[in-house]
Amino acid sequence: EEVTKLLALKAQLGEDASSGKFVLKTPKGTRDYNLKQMAIRENVFDTIIKCFKRHGAGTIDTPVFELKETLTNKYGEDSKLIYDLKDQGGEMLSLRYDLTVPFARYMAMNKIQTIKRYHIAKVYRRDNPAMTRGRYREFYQCDIDIAGQYDPMIADAECLRIVYEILSALKLGDFVIKVNDRRMLDGVFAVCGCPDEKFRQACSAVDKLDKLPWEDVKAEMLEKGLTEETADKIGVYVQMSGGQELVEHLLSDKLLMTSKCAMAGLNDIKLLLRYLQIYQLGNKVSFDMSLARGLDYYTGAIFEAVLTGTAVNTNQPRIKGETVGVGSIAGGGRYDNLVGSFDPKGRSVPCVGVSIGVERIFSILEAQLKADGRKTRTNDTEVYVISPQKNFLEERMQIITELWKANIKAEMPYKRNPKLLSQLQTCEERGIPYAVIIASSEKETNTVKLRTIDTREEVSIPRENMVKEIKDRLQICKNNTDQN
Amino acid sequence: EEVTKLLALKAQLGEDASSGKFVLKTPKGTRDYNLKQMAIRENVFDTIIKCFKRHGAGTIDTPVFELKETLTNKYGEDSKLIYDLKDQGGEMLSLRYDLTVPFARYMAMNKIQTIKRYHIAKVYRRDNPAMTRGRYREFYQCDIDIAGQYDPMIADAECLRIVYEILSALKLGDFVIKVNDRRMLDGVFAVCGCPDEKFRQACSAVDKLDKLPWEDVKAEMLEKGLTEETADKIGVYVQMSGGQELVEHLLSDKLLMTSKCAMAGLNDIKLLLRYLQIYQLGNKVSFDMSLARGLDYYTGAIFEAVLTGTAVNTNQPRIKGETVGVGSIAGGGRYDNLVGSFDPKGRSVPCVGVSIGVERIFSILEAQLKADGRKTRTNDTEVYVISPQKNFLEERMQIITELWKANIKAEMPYKRNPKLLSQLQTCEERGIPYAVIIASSEKETNTVKLRTIDTREEVSIPRENMVKEIKDRLQICKNNTDQN
Structure with a gap:
């Protein structure tokens, strides 16, 4: 005790004696990970990385910041959420917003034609944090992407096999993997009479079908200027979901058959479902025509894994219908043009990838551990x-x-x-x-x-x-x- | 080929057709890690983390940025090298400059009294990059620290055992671990007649003895206003190095005995050398009175591991006498007051830690692999x-x-x-x-x-x-x- 007191005194006298005026906190929307949280995080990463390596992937790393112009025009409206660095002389820099754009920049810069890489790193968004729901301004992304000129749907199917293996290994409860195709959606909008320039708005309305009833989505479409007839027609299609039998049904749908785009998408979905059957996850997959995915850069197959059960019944309150153990847990798709947008000659490399929602996984596992009352060891000492x-x-x-x-x-x-x-x-x-x-x-x-x-x-x-x-x-x- | 061409065309037409105006590069002083470099990096981290865990350490993580004021007054002159974030409304933020200050902030904020933690993460310095020598603006630090009120030198000795195990396991060639004590240096300055307010300048001159001959260091001291007599007296002491016999010699040094401070340092060094003997690294350790270490916050034992051999004879040119395989590779020391500087009541927690120079290690291993012509696998596929x-x-x-x-x-x-x-x-x-x-x-x-x-x-x-x-x-x- 004597020594502690002396040291404390010394500390008060020493340095700048500036003690007390500090605000002891982490920046808004960020957090420290303590030993226990890190132990959980390491277990999750270990499971995920083992799976990525089982599928032959290597890893790369890119700097935490990029030239500001590298990120410009990539995220639409969300660009306002990018963190910029102060101009201290020199280049204008921004913190990375995701791992996909830096990956595409890396591919174009190094003229890489084929790669299977994973990247687990933090990204930064000046979003409104909702930390109780695991939404932070600094958070991990965990991506695997397969790039190269290959035959259709083989790499896409492997991405979903990877999601399946990871979600199964982490024991997060029941889940379903929804698949759709951007061309399919575009085709539906076209044949239903939606004008080209309203595709994106229609798409973002459809994207809400997992949270809102059709009536509300329809109202939004009308608000955005679609006719009632068009909205109703779209409504019939996008509320369909099923398996191979739905694909067959739609392949002979008179209206849809007039769209080359939709047929190309449908044929790829047919192939994808076939491959997923062989990969033994047929019973986990649903062809869901309401799946739209937010990002602009997708060009073909899109997918999303959703937790359906409740592996945990946590004591956290439901917030707008969300509970910790339910909801989207992984997502991705095919983006064949993004690399080309960085290449001076526009040479593109087809890519397909998937992102595992590790922050949600951490939240779920933390809640599970709390509920179980199990102790997490924070050391391996024998x-x-x-x-x-x-x-x-x-x-x-x-x-x-x-x-x-x-x-x-x-x-x-x-x-x-x-x-x-x-x-x-x-x-x-x-x-x-x-x-x-x-x-x-x-x-x-x-x-x-x-x-x-x-x-x-x-x-x-x-x-x-x-x-x-x-x-x-x-x-x-x-x-x-x-x-x- | 047809498809590639079409895709390229599509990419050119699609998006913002902004291709070509991008500068395809990473920000100044930063780099991507490709699959091969990552494979090396992972091996190094794996070796290091295994060692940290063998010694019972857990890990924590802190955000990549801190409140600007958290970093204020911590790095002296080097504060100008801190990256600030742009003021986008809200808090003033800066990228972390090292892992030690965030660690101390974390300890004070969570009122932690004892912890053994490692932290491997990137830090940011707007320094003049010298990328051929492995000096970047974004680089890894790899720290282990033992905090708590313990008996003298037991944790300090373990830190050095950890350095020894890691350097041995990585096969980087011969090395020596230099130890000294800040109190010892202060005592030497005092008994030689250096005024208190010139301790820091004298210290920074002594710090150069590993690169410059004594004459040059002496000249710097005179320039900084020390008398020739004082400089010469200091010179005799700081050019001494040895083992337990030197400690005994100095413990009975008439002049030095007048400094309580020097005697306290010497007694701890004596104990440290004894413990290191038991930890079986006696032949690797040198009590080197010229060791000063740059950072201000050290309060007791300081150490530095230096590669002496040339595990690699790379074809890289010597730059100012530096070769890839030679020089400082790890360093650290005791800092008993830093946590207290964050605590509102100045309550401090004694800490000792060591930082492994992983960026230099990557450079050396990359050079070794190149020299060997060995292939590095970038996947584990069986x-x-x-x-x-x-x-x-x-x-x-x-x-x-x-x-x-x-x-x-x-x-x-x-x-x-x-x-x-x-x-x-x-x-x-x-x-x-x-x-x-x-x-x-x-x-x-x-x-x-x-x-x-x-x-x-x-x-x-x-x-x-x-x-x-x-x-x-x-x-x-x-x-x-x-x-x-």
């Missing part, structure tokens, strides 16, 4: 090296060095003479499974005591067998865990 | 699923689904009917060890061919044994690699 007696610091140091050399994760108290009880408490609090105990009797007989924290069982082990004994026990633990 | 015949896409899809389900890393060409030769070439180029081959004869007999790419050996395997056979072979490979 052995704590302790002593019930005074003056055994150097012996503990010798032992821990042996353990580290043998690649055993080990810690010890940073005190000369810590109390036994507090050392054992540390093991329990931190979830450390074993303690190695050294005292005079052990020193005399050249042994150590190995204590299993859970069972409180203690065995005496010759010092020279210590490492092997611990490794054997850890291996048995590991095998048991792997089997579960 | 099996490529191919066919020499047309119309086997769906069979390939069935096979690859089985492999993915069995957690085998597998890819296949995204073409309906790829050429056999190009498929085998892909395996060789990408370093994929096995190919599963399916054709009509295999289909009839319900078998597959398993080809080992290296040896070109092919065996026929019943389809139902495929997964097991591949897993067995991969396990053998893995065991062989682990033994090396």
Whole structure:
């Protein structure tokens, strides 16, 4: 205590004595991740990255900021949400808004024709934060994209297989993967009499069908200047969903058959559904004609994974019908022209990709853990090296060095003479499974005591067998865990 | 080709037709990491994180920007290198300049008394980039810090053990870890007659002794207003280096004994060297009285790891005596007052930490790989699923689904009917060890061919044994690699 007081005093006197005038907070819409949150985050990333690697992807990284002009004209109205850097002399810079535009810039800049890459990094949006719902101004995106001139729908189907594998592995509850095609939507709008220049507005109205009843969506269409007849016709189509049988039905739809665009989209969806059947996720996929996706750059297949069950029944209130465990959790599609928009000669590279909504996943898993009351370990420590007696610091140091050399994760108290009880408490609090105990009797007989924290069982082990004994026990633990 | 042309045309027409006016580059002083560079980066991080976890550390994360005032008065003159964000309404923000100040802010804000945490993240400095020497405006820092009220030098010694384990594991060549103590330096300045207000200037002159001869450092001291007598006296001390025997010698140095400050530093160094002996890195450590470290916030032990050998003899030119494989590679020290400077009541938490110079490590390893002519794999794919015949896409899809389900890393060409030769070439180029081959004869007999790419050996395997056979072979490979 004496020392703490002195240090505190020193701190107050030292430096600029500016203490107290600081506002101790993170910027609006951002947060720190503490040890527990990071442990969850690492588990999620680990699961996702393993899946990406199982599918042969590598990773790239781009700077957190880009030239301002690289981001210009890419996000429509949302451009106002881009963070700009101050002009401190030199280039005009902005923080990245997503990972797709930097990826396209990278592809064009390096003239890359084929790549399968994932990128997990933070992006920045000066949006109105809704942190209770996991919406931040600094947040992770987690994208995988397959670029190259390939035969239709093979890469697209693999993207959805990847989504399927990840959502299954993370045990987030039931989900459905909706698929549609931008050309399909455009075709529907055209054959129903929607003028070209109103396609985007019609599209954004349709996009709301997952949250609003048809009446409201229709009202919005009328407001935007579509005729009632057109709106009603569109309404019939976009409320359809189904599988291969719906595709067949629409392929022979007299009206739709007049649109080349719609037929091209339909044929690709047919192929996609066929491939997804082989990839064994047929029962998870729904051809949903109301799926529109917000972004402008999609040119073909679009998809969105939606949680339908409630893996967690959290105590968080429903906000506008949203609960933590329900809603969109991944999305993506084909964007064949974006790279070309960066290439001086307009040479494009067809791309398809999907983005996993990791921030929502973190929120769900955090809520799950809270609901379960389970403890999350924030360290991987396997052995704590302790002593019930005074003056055994150097012996503990010798032992821990042996353990580290043998690649055993080990810690010890940073005190000369810590109390036994507090050392054992540390093991329990931190979830450390074993303690190695050294005292005079052990020193005399050249042994150590190995204590299993859970069972409180203690065995005496010759010092020279210590490492092997611990490794054997850890291996048995590991095998048991792997089997579960 | 037809399709490519059409797509390109479409891209030119579509969007804003703004192609060509973009400058395709990353901002000054920044770079993209391509697949190969990322593979190196991941290996380095993997080695480092394994070591951090072996020592029981967890990780936290903080936002990439902080309130501007959080960073104010923390970096002295270097504050001009901080990136500010544009004032877009709301808070004044700056990109983080290091990880230590955000860590201290986090500790104070959450009133944390003890933590062992690592943080690997990018920091930002508007410095003059020297990218050939691995100096960027956006770069990684990789810090581990141990905070808490503990007995002297136990945590400090572990920090150095961590540096030792990491540098050894990365095989960067010979290195030495220099240690000193800020109080020791202050004591030397005091007993040699340097006035208090010139300590910092004297310190920064001494800091150059690793690059300049004593004459030049002395000249700088005189320039800064020290007397020749004082400079010479300081010179005698700061050119000393050694081990425990030097500590003993100085503990009985008549002049130095008059400084409580120097004696406190010396006693801690004595303890540190003793602990490092037990931690088995005695032969790597040098008590080097010229070590000063730039940052203001150190209050006790300071350390720096320096590469001495040349693990690589790269073809890069020496720039001002620097070569890629030589020089400072890690550094740190004790800073007991920084957290207190954020706490409204000045309550401090003693901290010690070390930062691994990962950007230099990337440069060295990249150069090593180039010099060796070794290939770096940018994917982990184990099996490529191919066919020499047309119309086997769906069979390939069935096979690859089985492999993915069995957690085998597998890819296949995204073409309906790829050429056999190009498929085998892909395996060789990408370093994929096995190919599963399916054709009509295999289909009839319900078998597959398993080809080992290296040896070109092919065996026929019943389809139902495929997964097991591949897993067995991969396990053998893995065991062989682990033994090396």
